Amino acid sequence: xxxxxxxxxxxxxxxMAWIVDGVTTNxxxxxxxxxxxxEVLQEICHIVRGPVSAEVVAQDEEGMVKEAQExxxxxxxxxxxxxxxxxxxxxxxxxxALGIKTNVTLVFSAPQALLAAKCGADYVSPFVGRIDxxxxxxxxxxxxxxxxxxxxxxxxxxxxxxxxHPGHVVAAxxxxxxxxxxxxxxxxxxxxxxxxxxxxxxxxxxxEKVPR
Ligand code: E4P
Numbered sequence: 366x367x368x369x370x371x372x373x374x375x376x377x378x379x380x381m382a383w384i385v386d387g388v389t390t391n392x393x394x395x396x397x398x399x400x401x402x403x404e405v406l407q408e409i410c411h412i413v414r415g416p417v418s419a420e421v422v423a424q425d426e427e428g429m430v431k432e433a434q435e436x437x438x439x440x441x442x443x444x445x446x447x448x449x450x451x452x453x454x455x456x457x458x459x460x461x462a463l464g465i466k467t468n469v470t471l472v473f474s475a476p477q478a479l480l481a482a483k484c485g486a487d488y489v490s491p492f493v494g495r496i497d498x499x500x501x502x503x504x505x506x507x508x509x510x511x512x513x514x515x516x517x518x519x520x521x522x523x524x525x526x527x528x529x530h531p532g533h534v535v536a537a538x539x540x541x542x543x544x545x546x547x548x549x550x551x552x553x554x555x556x557x558x559x560x561x562x563x564x565x566x567x568x569x570x571x572x573e574k575v576p577r
Contacts, residue, residue, distance in 0.1 A: 369546035387415035410440030420446035429456035461485035492527035
């Protein structure tokens, strides 16, 4: 499974570049980066050679296509994030024909993902955490999407997004989702287990008792 970092903070990306396969950003994360976003994207694309998602803010097809074309000029690993609206999916079709990769975002249901795949999206991002927040079952939605894509052999890849904790990553991997995008604190927690720390402390203290 590929792991992407869900952040626009260059220092987090620089630190974790050795293990991550790509990066996803969104306008909220761009605001948190606190710098001109084009400049930030250029740096990110230089650090990470895998896909780097950057989101359009236009809401109409024409505006989205125009914005996407500008963003795509930044680097050849830019993927354009487009919201799953009627206008958005029309833009996805156009961008497909132009050879620009898309990640259809704000996906909360299997039918939305199906339509995105039919329109030629390269990626779809179901937001599991936000679904769970509203009393739904984010992973059940991911399972449906994976099944549908498999049934029809859609090449569209699922990026499990809005990941809140390591359990989401394990569930995504168990379902066979190809990608999960995780915030920096969750990525840190994937490495950790208290028994590992205790085990190291015990081995080190016992090592002191070994005759030299
Ligand atoms: C995905 O690409 C989004 O950037 C992200 O996962 C949204 O997560 P949130 O619900 O924590 O904002």
